[in-house]
Amino acid sequence: MIQSIFGSKVLILNNTKELLTNETYNEIITQIVNTNSVISGHSYTRGGKVYTTDLKSIVKDCKKAEISNLISRLKEHGEDYIRLSEKDYSQKLQYHTCTVNLCYTGAEIINHTDTRDDADGESLTVLYYPKVPKDSGNLVFMHNSKFGEWASDSVDKDTVKIELRADDIVIFDNYTLHAVGTHKSTEARMSIHTQFDIVEN
Numbered sequence: 001m002i003q004s005i006f007g008s009k010v011l012i013l014n015n016t017k018e019l020l021t022n023e024t025y026n027e028i029i030t031q032i033v034n035t036n037s038v039i040s041g042h043s044y045t046r047g048g049k050v051y052t053t054d055l056k057s058i059v060k061d062c063k064k065a066e067i068s069n070l071i072s073r074l075k076e077h078g079e080d081y082i083r084l085s086e087k088d089y090s091q092k093l094q095y096h097t098c099t100v101n102l103c104y105t106g107a108e109i110i111n112h113t114d115t116r117d118d119a120d121g122e123s124l125t126v127l128y129y130p131k132v133p134k135d136s137g138n139l140v141f142m143h144n145s146k147f148g149e150w151a152s153d154s155v156d157k158d159t160v161k162i163e164l165r166a167d168d169i170v171i172f173d174n175y176t177l178h179a180v181g182t183h184k185s186t187e188a189r190m191s192i193h194t195q196f197d198i199v200e201n
Contacts, residue, residue: 001084002081002084004097004159005141005176006141006142006143006144006160006177007116007144008141008171008172008173008175008176008177009081009085009139009172009173010170010171010176011045011080011081011084011085011096011136011169011170011171011172011173012162012168012170012171013077013168013169014163014165014168014171015166015167015168016077016157016167016168016169017082018130018167019069019070019073019074019128019130019167019168020070020128020130020134020179020192021066024059024063024066024067025130025131025190026088027060028055028058028059028100028112028190029057029065029102029188029190031176032051032053032058032100032102032152033051033059034195036160037060038111039118043178044109044110044112045107045108045109045110046090046106046107046108046134046150047106047107047108047182047183048103048104048105048106048107048183049102049104049107050101050103050104050107050109051101051102051104052097052099052100052101053099053100054100055067055099055100055142055192056098057100058100060188060193064123066090067098068191071095071194073108073194074126074128074169074192074194075093075126075194076093077169077171078093078124078126078171078196079092079093081171082124082198083091087167091199091200091201092198092200092201093124093196093198093199094195094196094197094198094199096123096196096197097194097195098192098193098194098195099191099192099193099194100190100191100192100193101187101190101191101192101193102188102190103136103137103180103183103188103189103191104183104188105183105184105185106182106184106185107137107163107179107180107181107182107183108137108151108152108181108182108183109137109175109179109180110148110149110172110179111130111140111142111146111147111148111149111150111151111154111178111179112147112148112177112178112179113147113174113175113176113177113178114174114176114195115174115175116174116195117120120198121198121199122173122174122175122197122198123173123174123195123196123197123198124171124172124173124174124196124198125171125172125176125193125194125195126169126170126193126194126195127169127170127171127193127194128167128168128169128191128192128194129164129165129166129167129168129169129170129189129190129191130166130190130192131166131189131190132164132165132166132168132189133185133186133187133188133189134149134182134185135183135185136158136164136183136184136185136189137180137181137182137183137184137189138151138161138162138163138164138168138180138181139161139162139164139179139180140159140160140161140162140178140179140180141159141162141176141177141179141180142154142158142159142160142177142178142179143159143177144177145158147159147177149173149179150179151181151182152161152181152182156196161181174195187189
């Protein structure tokens with residue numbers, strides 16, 4: 001069901017079918033940790049480390065079919081969002097990027113949108129959480145007046161906290177403000193962040 005959060009339409013899908021095998025999940029973490037050349041710190045963070053890189057660039061050739069299938073499934077869920085949110089049925093989704101983020105202990109991500117300088121129109125953000133350790137930072141939607149603020153500095157009336165579970169998918173448009181609360185787990189929390197442009201069919 002689509003939820004309206006501070007005027008933005010958000011679709012949360014709980015306990016979806018596992019889209020990433022344990023083997024591939026562990027390989028992605030190993031590649032990010034060991035391949036320093038592809039790691040960059042997230043520009044909107046404080047506290048612990050958040051590593052971000054293009055997912056397709058770090059998986060081995062034998063895993064590329066699995067990643068392509070993952071992206072296709074996320075696209076299908078994005079198309080469900082379009083139907084449920086009563087957008088123009090003549091529109092379709094076009095793949096843009098798929099990044100993987102690793103949050104480490106103490107990390108927090110500032111309230112921001114996913115708008116891009118190279119995109120004139122609307123796009124969808126589709127987030128997938130293959131595993132969610134205990135005490136992970138919540139996904140937090142914040143009031144529109146709170147751009148550039150931290151969830152931990154905000155009062156409850158200005159936030160909607162989403163307690164994530166393994167295999168959850170969260171979908172919203174690129175203008176929706178969102179943040180990540182403080183990640184308190186000693187285990188890293190992975191999120192797969194896919195963007196699809198909304199184009200005319």
